[in-house]
Amino acid sequence: METMPTGFLSWVIFLLDKYWVLFLKGAGVTLLLALVGTFIGCIIGLVVGVIQTIPVNKNDTLLKRHSIGLVKWLLSAYVEIFRGTPMIVQAMVVYYGSMSMFNIDMSAMFAGFLVVSINTGAYMAESVRGGIISVDDGQREAAVAIGMTHFQAMFAVILPQALRNIMPQIGNNLIINIKDTSVLNVISVTELYFSSKSAAGVYYRYFEVFFITCVIYFVMTFTASRLLRIWEKKMDGPSDYQLVEGDPMQDPCGYFQHGTVGGKDNGND
Template sequence: MISNMSFIERIFYILQKYGTSYLKGAGTTLVIALVSTFIGCIIGFLSGIIQTIPVDKRRDPLVKRVLLGIVNVILRIYIEVFRGTPMIVQAVFIYYGLAQVCNVQLGMWQAAFLVVSINTGAYMAESVRGGIISVDPGQMEGAKAIGMTHVQAMINVILPQAFRNILPQIGNNLIINIKDTSVLSVISVVDLFFVHKSVSGALYTYFESATIVMAIYLTMTLITSRLLRLWEKKMDGGDNYELVDVMDIGSQLGKKESR
């Protein structure tokens, strides 16, 4: 019956019969992308901060220098491995490899979050490191000059500026994750692409199902991109601003001049 339909009629037929499945798959894709990007950002920020901890060979103890050196080597290996290999290979390696080698059987959701999170974390680590380095060194010097420790200066001065600098990259990683979760179908994660493969395999409507899935992916990425742009604009603040005289210096100067 479906073979006698036109292209548009087949699309409407598929949507009528499997529309709910497509929506559930899209929901799974969004949940994995959002949660994994958040976890990946945490991993990236921790890795980026550790990589930018200053080391003074004269003042810092040997233990600190050795520990930081070992941690930095481990982080470099982690970053290079997960940036230099495809996510689909990582998914197969983690899901099936852990079960065979370490006898650790991960569930569908656990494997999905783990794979996408650590992959995102590897990319975010370099973005965070670059964002911290891009902040004027005078900011750190000024913070320490008023009595802040390195940790206080990072939390209150450096990281807020670095976060704004790398916000577009965070949004870019989120959009990439929305699309790249499609590779998780290789470990039987029932995301949007998995639904596409199931429907097209059942009805032999590969092009029609791919058209529907492409439209859904495009809609999700466009909406996400727009929301992120609005967030960036809100963080930038208004074009016009007024300087606030917190210490009321202007009034004090006026009184002195009147005297």
């Protein structure tokens, strides 16, 4: 019979020593679920957000207008339903429902990925839509005015700016997902919360175990938040620029300064 630790700190050390693999595995699963879920969710959100902002002209054919209308209606139904119900309930419905209704025996892990992704997708769809709306309409007008189609303007001009604007939202979603994947313990996905519960049950040391769990969650979310901040900075690019000096097509008129230009010598290229 081993000697039991006394005091809070010695329990923490004892439990860490005994269950560190369990904690680590749990944290790994949590992180995997959050990262994959957020990534796929972002893609879903991007697609939904882009479709929802397709403009409809009254000159378009009736068929086109109605089919776009129907798709938009379905997508907003998706967004409203998955934003409007708790993820813990969605997990139960998807996991057990797929079995009893469609006879699909998906693993708990797969159900986990699915639920986190479509849930994040619903939130991201609104973020993307907001990001697209927030880009000045002049950007779209300028793109269209040089002959771009709606989709060219969207992918070359508007989305890159919208994405930059919603980076903080993506970060938010990642952090929420790291924490909220804990609800997947109801379908026995062995993420961090589930692992912690197993570890806690052995010695009935709930406080000590969940203190450790708390610290692990915080380390993960804080790291994610800092990394995203760095990524944002990187997206912004350098804050200064290099003047091109002596470039291959040397400027024949020199600089234009305060409107004093000799606008000669340029009809011959």
